[in-house]
Amino acid sequence: xxxxxxxxxxxxxxxxxLLLCGYYGEHNLGDDALLQVxxxxxxxxxxxxxxxxxxxxxLALAPSAQTVNRRSLRLCLRAALRADVLVLGGGSLLQDSxxxxxxxxxxxxxxxARLGGAEVVLWGQGLGPLxxxxxxxxxxxxxxxxxxxxxxxxxxxxxxxRWAPKLPMVLAADPVWQMPARxxxxxxxxxxxxxxxxxxxxxxxxxxTEALDRLSADLxxxxxxxxxxxHQDAPLLQHLSDQGLLPARLKARSSTxxxxxxxxxxxxxxxxxLVLPMRLHALILARLAxxxxxALSYDPKVEAAAAMATVPCIPLRSLPSVDDLLSLWRAEVxxxxxxxxxxxxxxxxxxxxxxxxxxxxxxxxxxxx
Numbered sequence: 362x363x364x365x366x367x368x369x370x371x372x373x374x375x376x377x378x379l380l381l382c383g384y385y386g387e388h389n390l391g392d393d394a395l396l397q398v399x400x401x402x403x404x405x406x407x408x409x410x411x412x413x414x415x416x417x418x419x420l421a422l423a424p425s426a427q428t429v430n431r432r433s434l435r436l437c438l439r440a441a442l443r444a445d446v447l448v449l450g451g452g453s454l455l456q457d458s459x460x461x462x463x464x465x466x467x468x469x470x471x472x473x474a475r476l477g478g479a480e481v482v483l484w485g486q487g488l489g490p491l492x493x494x495x496x497x498x499x500x501x502x503x504x505x506x507x508x509x510x511x512x513x514x515x516x517x518x519x520x521x522x523r524w525a526p527k528l529p530m531v532l533a534a535d536p537v538w539q540m541p542a543r544x545x546x547x548x549x550x551x552x553x554x555x556x557x558x559x560x561x562x563x564x565x566x567x568x569x570t571e572a573l574d575r576l577s578a579d580l581x582x583x584x585x586x587x588x589x590x591x592h593q594d595a596p597l598l599q600h601l602s603d604q605g606l607l608p609a610r611l612k613a614r615s616s617t618x619x620x621x622x623x624x625x626x627x628x629x630x631x632x633x634x635l636v637l638p639m640r641l642h643a644l645i646l647a648r649l650a651x652x653x654x655x656a657l658s659y660d661p662k663v664e665a666a667a668a669m670a671t672v673p674c675i676p677l678r679s680l681p682s683v684d685d686l687l688s689l690w691r692a693e694v695x696x697x698x699x700x701x702x703x704x705x706x707x708x709x710x711x712x713x714x715x716x717x718x719x720x721x722x723x724x725x726x727x728x729x730x
Contacts, residue, residue, distance in 0.1 A: 378408045380444035380479075382470060383451055385431065386413030388591040391642030394537045394623055395451030397422050399484060402539075402714035404721035410440050421622075434466065438473050446482060446508075446720070447474040451536055453487035453517075453662070457496040464496055468503045475506045482720055483510035485536035485713050487662060488517035504528065509720055511536075511713045514665055531712045534669060537645045538710035540623075545651040545697040548632030551577055554587045554643030556594050558659045560677040566606045569657075572686040573637075574611035580694065582634060584611065587626065588619045589640045595619050635694045639677075641666055648672065648706075651698040655690050670698070670706060 381399060384392045396411070400423045403409075412431035413419040419428055429440045441447055449455075449467060457464045471481050491497045504510075504525040511531045512518040518532040551573070561569070577584050588594035598617045601607045607615070620626045626646050630636050636647040636654040641663050647654050648670045656667040656674040667674035673689055675681065681689075 376406055376408050377445040378410060378443055379403065379446045379448060380410045380412070380429075380440050380474070381426075381448050381450050382412045382431075382437070382467070383449065383454065385411055386415040386417075386419045386428070388415065388418070390589050390620065390623060390626060391537070391640060392452065393418055393422065394540065394642050394646065395485060397623065398536045398539050398713075399448070399450045400426075402536075402717050404718060410444065412437055412440070434469075437466075437470055441470050441474040441479065442477040444474060444477070444479045446480045447471065448482045448484050448717075449486060451485040453489065455483075455486065455500055456489050456491060457493055458490050461493060461496065464491075464499070468499055471503050471506060480508040480720070481506060482508050482717070483512075484717065485511055485513050486517065487514055488512065488520050500524065508723075509716055511716045514662060516661075531716055533712035534706055534710040535641070535645060535666060536710055536713045537642050538649070538706045539714065540646070540649055540707075542700065542703050542707060543627060543631050543650045544700070545653070546632050547695065548634060550583045550585050550629075550633050551580070552585045552587055552630055552633040552636045552647075554589045554594075554636070554638040554640045554647075555597060555657070556590065556639050556659070557597055557600075558639070558677060560659050563604065563606060565677065565680055566601060566604075568680050568683055568686065570601065570607055570611060572683045572690065574608040575683075575687055576635075576690050576694075577614050578610060579691070580634065582614070584615045585629065585633075586615060586617045587629065587643065588617055589626075589643050591619055594640075635690065637690070639663065644670070644672065648698055648703060651700055651703055653693050653696045654698070655693045671702065 385396050409423055409426035411419050411426045411428050413428045414431055416428040429436050454467045474481055501524045507528055509529045513535045521530055586598045595617055598615055602612055627650055630647040630652045631650040633652050636652045638644040639657045639659055644656050644666055654672050656672050658664045658674050658676045664674055
């Protein structure tokens with residue numbers, strides 16, 4: 362019928378089609394980093410379909426790929442039926458804290474892909490939080506349909522083993538640890554990767570900005586507010602100023618930077634006297650540059666990564682006094698990380714890539730039979 366989009370029939374090309382599904386093209390550099398590592402880890406040859414809101418940053422990382430509007434369920438379902446392999450790539454996609462509909466979206470893609478004959482792989486995933494009973498039931502039902510899974514934290518690995526004991530799976534550090542390491546070069550700036558969060562009220566923000574004001578004045582250092590997630594983070598500096606939560610002296614030293622690439626982030630943190638990240642992948646990129654650092658955690662995954670990399674970390678739920686915070690930050694200024702420890706983390710994270718290689722070998726063997 363004219364004007365009707367039909368999902369079937371689906372014609373598969375000769376080269377295997379991999380559908381990469383994640384929070385891509387949403388102007389979040391953390392997800393860009395995950396996609397970059399995933400694409401570089403994939404076996405060749407293959408045809409790539411990638412779900413994305415804005416195709417431009419995705420195609421910059423994978424020029425030969427085709428993109429699918431991740432906000433169109435119909436188009437994503439059609440892509441799932443076309444795929445030979447569906448890879449849910451990085452982050453915590455199987456969770457209901459964002460919304461229940463988000464969880465259903467990913468579970469539906471997984472189910473439809475399996476009905477269409479595709480293998481489903483969970484790559485670099487976290488599992489949860491799953492706050493609703495129905496969410497846990499759905500995940501327990503769909504998880505055993507997967508071909509393999511790699512998890513980035515122990516809690517997710519343990520839950521997955523309980524719910525799908527026969528599913529081949531590995532546990533490794535976040536996949537972004539696989540990106541190249543750099544030497545710390547030193548510089549003059551304090552670099553922040555802070556985000557809006559309901560965990561901080563006015564008193565909490567005032568504690569952070571007063572400590573930052575005193576530290577930047579002591580060091581005579583410019584303060585760069587790195588907007589890791591463009592739409593969420595870029596307005597933060599002005600918002601705090603409008604709320605009267607930014608000392609005038611700190612405001613004069615501060616500027617917001619919206620980086621256009623992961624390379625720009627690495628170049629910046631490589632030359633920082635101190636990096637103060639809240640965002641997980643800002644923490645990882647700063648540690649890969651062996652930069653001096655002290656983290657602030659809004660989420661257990663940030664605390665886990667900080668502990669793994671021996672980065673001092675303060676949960677936002679239990680901020681210390683301004684004086685104590687200032688003392689902790691001062692102690693980390695100009696103290697780079699141990700490159701050997703950074704390299705060990707990179708090696709440990711390679712298990713995610715090895716899982717993909719084993720999957721490719723299994724698929725090749727299946728095709729040969």
